[in-house]
Each structure stands twice: as C-alpha cells, then as structure tokens.
Amino acid sequence: MDMQQLARRAKAAAIHLAAAGTDEKNLALEEIARSLEARSADIIAANARDMERSEKERLAPPMLKRLRFDEAKIAEACQGLQSLIRIPDPVGRTLSAMELDQGLELYKVSCPIGVIGVIFESRPDALVQISSLCLKSGNAVLLKGGREAAETNRILADVITEASDRAGIPKGWLALLETREDVADLLGLDAMIDLIVPRGSNAFVQHIMNNTNIPVLGHADGICHVFVDRHADPDMAVRITVDSKCQYVAVCNAAETLLVHQDIAGTFLPIIQQALEAKGVEIRGCERTVGIIDCQTATEEDWATEYLDLKLSVRVVDSLEAAVDHINAYGSGHTDVIVTADTKRGSWFMDHVDSADVFFNCSSRFSDGFRFGLGAEVGISTNKIHARGPVGMEGLVIYQWRLMGNGHVVADYSGQAPRSFIHRKIEKPFPS
Amino acid sequence: MDMQQLARRAKAAAIHLAAAGTDEKNLALEEIARSLEARSADIIAANARDMERSEKERLAPPMLKRLRFDEAKIAEACQGLQSLIRIPDPVGRTLSAMELDQGLELYKVSCPIGVIGVIFESRPDALVQISSLCLKSGNAVLLKGGREAAETNRILADVITEASDRAGIPKGWLALLETREDVADLLGLDAMIDLIVPRGSNAFVQHIMNNTNIPVLGHADGICHVFVDRHADPDMAVRITVDSKCQYVAVCNAAETLLVHQDIAGTFLPIIQQALEAKGVEIRGCERTVGIIDCQTATEEDWATEYLDLKLSVRVVDSLEAAVDHINAYGSGHTDVIVTADTKRGSWFMDHVDSADVFFNCSSRFSDGFRFGLGAEVGISTNKIHARGPVGMEGLVIYQWRLMGNGHVVADYSGQAPRSFIHRKIEKPFPS
Numbered sequence: 001m002d003m004q005q006l007a008r009r010a011k012a013a014a015i016h017l018a019a020a021g022t023d024e025k026n027l028a029l030e031e032i033a034r035s036l037e038a039r040s041a042d043i044i045a046a047n048a049r050d051m052e053r054s055e056k057e058r059l060a061p062p063m064l065k066r067l068r069f070d071e072a073k074i075a076e077a078c079q080g081l082q083s084l085i086r087i088p089d090p091v092g093r094t095l096s097a098m099e100l101d102q103g104l105e106l107y108k109v110s111c112p113i114g115v116i117g118v119i120f121e122s123r124p125d126a127l128v129q130i131s132s133l134c135l136k137s138g139n140a141v142l143l144k145g146g147r148e149a150a151e152t153n154r155i156l157a158d159v160i161t162e163a164s165d166r167a168g169i170p171k172g173w174l175a176l177l178e179t180r181e182d183v184a185d186l187l188g189l190d191a192m193i194d195l196i197v198p199r200g201s202n203a204f205v206q207h208i209m210n211n212t213n214i215p216v217l218g219h220a221d222g223i224c225h226v227f228v229d230r231h232a233d234p235d236m237a238v239r240i241t242v243d244s245k246c247q248y249v250a251v252c253n254a255a256e257t258l259l260v261h262q263d264i265a266g267t268f269l270p271i272i273q274q275a276l277e278a279k280g281v282e283i284r285g286c287e288r289t290v291g292i293i294d295c296q297t298a299t300e301e302d303w304a305t306e307y308l309d310l311k312l313s314v315r316v317v318d319s320l321e322a323a324v325d326h327i328n329a330y331g332s333g334h335t336d337v338i339v340t341a342d343t344k345r346g347s348w349f350m351d352h353v354d355s356a357d358v359f360f361n362c363s364s365r366f367s368d369g370f371r372f373g374l375g376a377e378v379g380i381s382t383n384k385i386h387a388r389g390p391v392g393m394e395g396l397v398i399y400q401w402r403l404m405g406n407g408h409v410v411a412d413y414s415g416q417a418p419r420s421f422i423h424r425k426i427e428k429p430f431p432s
Numbered sequence: 433m434d435m436q437q438l439a440r441r442a443k444a445a446a447i448h449l450a451a452a453g454t455d456e457k458n459l460a461l462e463e464i465a466r467s468l469e470a471r472s473a474d475i476i477a478a479n480a481r482d483m484e485r486s487e488k489e490r491l492a493p494p495m496l497k498r499l500r501f502d503e504a505k506i507a508e509a510c511q512g513l514q515s516l517i518r519i520p521d522p523v524g525r526t527l528s529a530m531e532l533d534q535g536l537e538l539y540k541v542s543c544p545i546g547v548i549g550v551i552f553e554s555r556p557d558a559l560v561q562i563s564s565l566c567l568k569s570g571n572a573v574l575l576k577g578g579r580e581a582a583e584t585n586r587i588l589a590d591v592i593t594e595a596s597d598r599a600g601i602p603k604g605w606l607a608l609l610e611t612r613e614d615v616a617d618l619l620g621l622d623a624m625i626d627l628i629v630p631r632g633s634n635a636f637v638q639h640i641m642n643n644t645n646i647p648v649l650g651h652a653d654g655i656c657h658v659f660v661d662r663h664a665d666p667d668m669a670v671r672i673t674v675d676s677k678c679q680y681v682a683v684c685n686a687a688e689t690l691l692v693h694q695d696i697a698g699t700f701l702p703i704i705q706q707a708l709e710a711k712g713v714e715i716r717g718c719e720r721t722v723g724i725i726d727c728q729t730a731t732e733e734d735w736a737t738e739y740l741d742l743k744l745s746v747r748v749v750d751s752l753e754a755a756v757d758h759i760n761a762y763g764s765g766h767t768d769v770i771v772t773a774d775t776k777r778g779s780w781f782m783d784h785v786d787s788a789d790v791f792f793n794c795s796s797r798f799s800d801g802f803r804f805g806l807g808a809e810v811g812i813s814t815n816k817i818h819a820r821g822p823v824g825m826e827g828l829v830i831y832q833w834r835l836m837g838n839g840h841v842v843a844d845y846s847g848q849a850p851r852s853f854i855h856r857k858i859e860k861p862f863p864s
Contacts, residue, residue, distance in 0.1 A: 350834050352450070363842050372530075401788060409674075410679045
C-alpha cells in the first residue's frame with residue numbers, strides 16, 4: 001500500500017476508534033502487553049540484527065544504547081502499558097455544559113484529534129509508547145522510526161497490530177512507514193492527517209515544520225537559560241546552574257546560556273567557573289564576563305546556539321528586565337529559570353518570559369513529561385497554541401460541541417417576540 | 433512603519449500586555465467605550481464617506497448594511513465593551529497544580545497567545561469586537577479590515593489606540609494594516625505572529641491557509657448536513673431542515689445537504705419539498721430522490737458545494753452508517769445535524785461524525801458563539817487542534833508551566849538512592 005492508501009485507511013479507522021469504549025481500548029492494551037511478552041524472543045532477535053548492523057556502521061555508543069531493546073526494555077514497555085491502562089480515558093469527558101434554553105443543552109465533550117503522524121528517533125521503546133498513547137486517546141497513528149531500528153520497529157508494529165486486531169480495534173489504526181519518501185508523502189496529506197509530532201534533531205524538526213501545512217507539535221531548538229539574579233543564593237545558583245547544564249547535556253532542556261545580574265557577577269562568576277570547569281564545561285563569556293573570569297569570548301552566534309554539549313555561554317546583564325529581554329530575543333520559548341530569593345522578582349520574570357516553561361529556583365532539567373507527572377510524554381512543544389511544554393496524552397485530544405435539542409430552531413430567537421437564551425452553566429455530564 | 437516593524441512593536445507590546453492586570457485592562461476597555469461615544473460624530477462622518485463610495489461602487493445591499501456604522505452600532509459596540517468588562521479575565525487562571533516533591537510545585541497557568549493577526553470583512557463592528565477581545569485576553573493584534581471600510585477602520589483604530597494609550601496599555605499592541613501587500617508580508621512573519629484568524633470567503637481563507645506557516649484558526653467551507661433518520665418526527669424534521677437551510681442562507685452554518693433515510697424517503701421527501709419550495713429553495717436530488725419527487729439531478733460536485741444560496745442537495749441514504757459516511761466524506765467538519773426520536777442512534781451519529789459541532793434535533797444555525805453563550809465570537813474553527821467550532825475568548829489563550837522550587841535539581845532524582853517524585857494533585861492557585 002502506498003502512503004495515501006495507508007493514510008486513508010487510518011482515517012477510516014480513526015472514525016471508529018474515536019467511538020471505542022474505555023474497556024475496549026484497555027483490553028487491547030492488555031493484549032498488546034501479553035503479546036510483547038509472548039513474542040519477546042523474536043523481538044530480541046530482530047533487535048540483535050539492528051544492533052549488529054548499527055555496530056558495523058559505527059553508530060555512536062549513546063545511540064546504540066537507545067537502540068537496544070532487550071528483556072528489561074520489554075518488561076519496562078509492558079509496565080508502561082499497565083500504567084496507561086490505569087490512567088482515566090481522556091476521551092468522552094464533558095468539559096463544560098450549558099443550558100441554552102429549555103430543553104436545549106450544549107455539551108463540550110473531549111474527543112480524539114484523529115490521525116497523528118509521528119516521526120521518531122531510533123528508539124524502539126518510543127514506538128510502543130507512542131502507539132499505546134494514541135490507542136488510549138482514540139487516535140490512529142502513522143509511525144516512522146529511525147532507520148537503525150528498522151527490524152525491531154517492524155516486528156513491534158506487527159505484534160501491536162495483531163494484538164489490537166484480536167482485541168477488535170479497527171484495522172488500519174496503526175501503520176509503519178519505512179522510507180524517507182513515505183515521510184515526504186505524509187507531509188502533503190493534510191486532508192487525512194491532523195497532526196504531526198516530529199522528534200529528533202532540530203534541523204530535522206525545522207525541516208518538517210517548513211514543509212507541511214499539517215499542524216506540527218514539537219520543538220526545534222531548546223535554548224534554555226538560567227538567570228542568576230542579584231538576590232540569588234550563590235550556593236543554590238551554583239547547584240541549579242550545574243544541574244541545568246551538566247546533568248545530561250545532549251537534551252533539549254539542558255541550559256545553554258547563563259545570565260548573571262551585574263551586582264553579583266564579580267563574586268558569582270569565579271565560583272560558578274570553578275564548579276563548571278570541574279565538570280569539564282567550556283565557558284564562552286560576554287565582554288564583561290571576560291573582564292571578570294578567564295574564558296573565551298562569546299560571539300553573537302553563541303547566544304542563539306543550542307550546544308547540546310559541555311559548553312555554556314555566559315552574559316552579565318544590567319537588570320532583571322535585561323535578562324528577560326535577552327531570553328525573549330535569543331531563547332526558543334522552551335524552558336527558562338530564575339534563581340532569586342525575591343519572589344516578587346521571580347513573579348515578574350515568569351510574567352514576562354514568553355516560554356512554555358518558566359521555573360523559579362529549580363533546574364531546567366525538570367521540564368519533562370514524566371517529572372511533570374503527565375505519565376508518558378508525547379513530546380515537548382514550543383508552539384503557542386494547543387499544547388505547550390511537556391505534552392502528555394491531553395495533547396492528543398480536542399473537543400466536539402454536542403447540542404441536544406427537541407426541535408429547536410433559530411427562527412424562534414429572532415423576528416417579532418423572539419425567545420431569549422438562558423445561557424446557564426450546568427454541572428452535568430453528556431448523557432450517554 | 434513597514435509590516436515587519438509593526439509586528440516587532442506588537443511582539444514587544446505583547447510581552448508587557450501579557451502581564452497587565454485585570455483592572456488595567458478593564459479600565460482601558462472603559463476608556464475605549466467612553467472615547468467611541470465622545471468621537472461618535474467623527475466616526476459616523478468617516479463611515480458616511482465609506483458608505484457613499486461603496487454605494488457608488490454598487491456594493492450589494494447586504495454588504496452595505498454590514499458596512500454601516502451609525503449611532504445605534506456605536507451604542508451596541510459600547511454595550512459589547514461593557515459586557516466584556518464583566519467577563520472574568522481568561523489570563524492568569526491556574527488550570528491545574530501538582531506537588532512534584534516537597535517544596536517543588538508545578539502550576540499550569542493560562543496566558544495570552546501573543547500576537548494575533550486578524551483579517552476580517554468590511555464590518556467596522558468587527559474591528560471593535562476583535563480588538564477588545566484581544567485586549568481583554570492580553571494579546572497584541574494586527575488588524576486588516578475590508579477595503580470598503582477603510583476610513584471607518586482608520587478612525588476606530590485611532591480612537592482605540594489613543595484610549596488604550598491613555599489607560600497605560602503598552603503602545604503598539606494594536607496596528608491597522610491597510611494594503612493587500614501588508615497581508616502578504618504578515619503571512620511570512622512566523623517569528624513574530626503567533627496566530628492568524630482569517631474571516632471572509634472560503635477562497636480567501638483557503639488562500640491564507642495555503643500561504644503561511646503561522647497557525648490559522650478558522651474555517652474555509654461550511655458544508656453542513658441535516659440527516660433525517662427513519663425514526664425522525666416528520667414535522668420536527670421539516671422545521672429543522674427549513675431553519676437550517678433558510679433562516680439565513682449566506683452563512684457558514686446554513687445546511688447545504690439534506691440526507692434522508694430510505695425508510696422514510698417516500699413519505700418525507702414530498703413534504704419537505706413543499707416546505708422548501710414555499711421558501712424558494714431549489715432542490716438537487718440524487719437519483720433515488722429524483723425517483724420520488726420532481727427536481728434537478730445532483731452531480732458529484734453538488735455534494736461538495738457550499739451554495740450559500742437558496743439551493744439544497746438531497747440524498748437518500750441506506751442507513752445511519754451511510755449518512756455518517758457521506759458526511760465524513762463530503763462535509764467540512766463544521767456542523768452536522770441528526771433528526772431522530774432514537775437517542776441511541778443520535779449518540780452513534782455524534783460519536784462517529786468527525787465535525788466540530790454535532791447536533792441532535794435542532795437547527796445547524798445554532799452553531800454560533802453568541803448562541804453558544806461564549807460572549808463575542810472570534811470565529812468558527814474547523815481545525816482539529818487548539819479550538820474547534822465557535823471560538824470565544826478561550827481560543828485566544830494558552831498556558832505556561834510554572835515550577836516553583838527551592839534549589840531543586842534533577843541529579844537528586846537519579847543515580848544511587850534517588851529521591852522519588854510525589855506527583856500529588858493540589859487545589860491551589862498559583863501564588864501571586
């Protein structure tokens with residue numbers, strides 16, 4: 001089947017999956033977990049072939065680690081499925097209800113988005129997680145995983161498809177894309193695909209964003225800042241800066257720029273330099289920074305660079321306002337942190353920084369769906385609409401307006417002696 | 433100033449407007465209402481020039497009616513401002529809160545989207561309504577109104593700008609675009625504009641959607657259906673069909689296609705034909721319809737046409753499922769109605785029709801922000817994300833995650849003897 005056929009099938013399946021009951025979806029998740037365990041030998045064998053080929057191709061060790069899908073990873077995936085079963089169904093919830101007039105009631109009811117296209121890195125656990133999140137939220141999904149994981153992804157998609165078929169989930173709700181051409185085709189199918197979630201390098205995500213009319217949920221850059229205010233506790237500022245920069249450097253929520261209030265730069269910069277150098281971090285400072293500590297000079301480009309590495313740009317700023325201006329000018333709207341003992345200044349920072357996540361006295365590394373308690377994470381969004389920051393299953397649903405009447409017509413509310421609307425909020429779930 | 437400068441100014445203003453308090457915004461709305469009244473003579477004179485020119489250009493009478501902005505319209509606009517003042521501020525609401533760990537609290541707080549570009553028809557009241565909705569929801573706005581209303585729009589934008597300046601709202605939060613070139617430029621400014629709301633003809637909206645990377649909120653087609661089920665009360669079905677088609681034909685929520693269950697087609701079609709012909713509606717029927725009543729034969733194109741006129745396509749369908757399939761294939765995801773006495777079949781219809789609004793035993797014409805009790809309407813969206821159906825001020829806000837810590841770092845939650853997260857929902861507004 002070509003991409004268009006797969007997408008058409010997915011759209012047809014999505015209509016029926018949207019109406020599937022919670023029990024039906026949970027039974028399918030159970031069946032998927034059972035099948036993953038039952039087929040674990042085959043899955044591990046397929047993964048071994050992916051690992052072997054990738055080792056030959058000299059894939060970097062951290063990538064190899066993500067690629068591995070062994071007994072322990074399968075067990076983890078099954079645990080993930082069990083906890084997803086326990087999460088309340090996000091579909092069919094009455095978000096609000098209003099009596100428009102006698103016998104005319106309006107309900108805003110949550111529903112799936114429809115067909116989601118997800119493009120993800122060479123990480124087989126992501127396939128299980130994403131497809132189960134889509135299933136629970138009633139969405140059909142078109143999946144494109146990294147080339148390195150091709151064999152593992154194929155068997156995982158087969159196992160999930162067969163298990164969900166057995167559980168009575170509409171056929172075609174999941175499809176695996178295999179080639180880059182498939183992805184190019186997918187980007188053009190805006191009549192059938194409702195949302196694209198790209199995960200991967202910023203260049204790749206940017207490419208997706210620039211080449212489709214389909215809404216894209218995600219983020220390209222993650223240029224996160226830590227601002228150390230003049231009222232910061234220096235010890236706390238060191239701990240937060242080091243954690244934000246070093247706890248895991250290759251991720252989007254790691255800090256790339258440190259902003260330091262001029263009033264404490266003289267004392268704080270030498271301390272933070274020592275702490276960062278102990279972790280192997282290279283500092284690129286503004287001219288004022290270079291006047292205080294010995295480091296390379298930052299260029300204009302540094303402020304807009306996501307290093308994803310043991311590098312940190314450092315700038316001394318005149319004021320809280322100047323820190324916020326820097327962040328709004330160079331940041332990517334992902335996660336920005338203020339360290340200060342002054343809650344008023346903290347509030348001002350949060351009110352004025354135009355980012356998905358604004359943190360007060362804690363590390364940027366907390367910006368994550370699991371840490372936020374959202375359960376599994378679909379991705380982190382720097383969009384300004386729909387969903388922002390770490391996105392859990394809530395980001396995969398939208399709502400439908402359902403109006404229940406008894407022969408009501410608009411003509412009665414206009415002309416001579418028109419009826420009036422009542423518009424009274426009611427606490428009542430949609431009658432099902 | 434060119435478009436880029438206006439947008440940059442708007443973005444800078446948006447940052448500060450996002451942090452403006454409710455009182456500040458309400459005072460500005462008061463001041464705008466006062467100024468509209470104080471300047472009413474000048475506004476009416478400007479509108480008279482627009483009317484005179486448009487009459488000379490032989491603008492159609494319904495368009496002239498929309499263009500008129502007289503004493504009564506000004507009073508109505510001021511009433512609208514007063515009721516907007518009474519609506520609770522949509523910004524700064526705590527949507528959820530969670531204790532992640534001791535002293536580490538996460539808040540999801542509503543905030544403005546940022547800079548909204550709105551392109552609207554030649555209707556001066558829309559300018560006042562849209563700009564006041566943006567102000568109350570803390571968004572900056574770039575407005576482009578219809579050419580016919582140029583002079584009225586200019587004076588209204590001036591009055592609103594001056595009044596909001598006096599009330600201390602950040603300068604540059606509102607700008608009026610004057611030319612088509614401005615609009616073309618606006619579509620390219622995705623770094624500065626966060627959302628475009630186009631109102632107008634479907635060809636125009638489609639053009640906007642196809643020519644920008646900025647998210648677009650709105651709808652192109654409004655191909656709405658009424659399905660008369662075999663269990664429909666015929667009198668009710670007639671009333672609802674006639675209202676849906678005829679109550680106001682030139683609008684997106686008017687019905688364009690009537691679907692009739694085969695079991696009642698023989699008796700219902702002659703009745704509805706009589707009722708529709710009495711209203712001057714021309715029927716285009718499928719072959720089975722033509723076999724029952726005397727009318728033109730519909731072509732494949734008819735099913736996908738938004739007539740916006742006294743025309744209705746009519747199709748006899750085999751079943752509830754066939755009706756839903758027709759709607760999902762030819763509809764535009766706007767508003768679709770079932771008329772039936774069987775609530776189970778009504779629920780099945782609503783569960784399976786993939787449209788923003790699904791109605792049970794009432795007219796499609798209820799699909800409207802005012803009738804829904806949303807207050808003023810930003811537009812009607814057929815998007816699948818962010819906001820669907822009639823969109824009130826809620827569609828102009830999003831949220832920001834605010835994490836309040838006390839030196840918390842992620843390193844403490846990993847490695848040996850890691851801390852665990854608590855992840856306990858708390859009922860507590862963000863501390864401000």
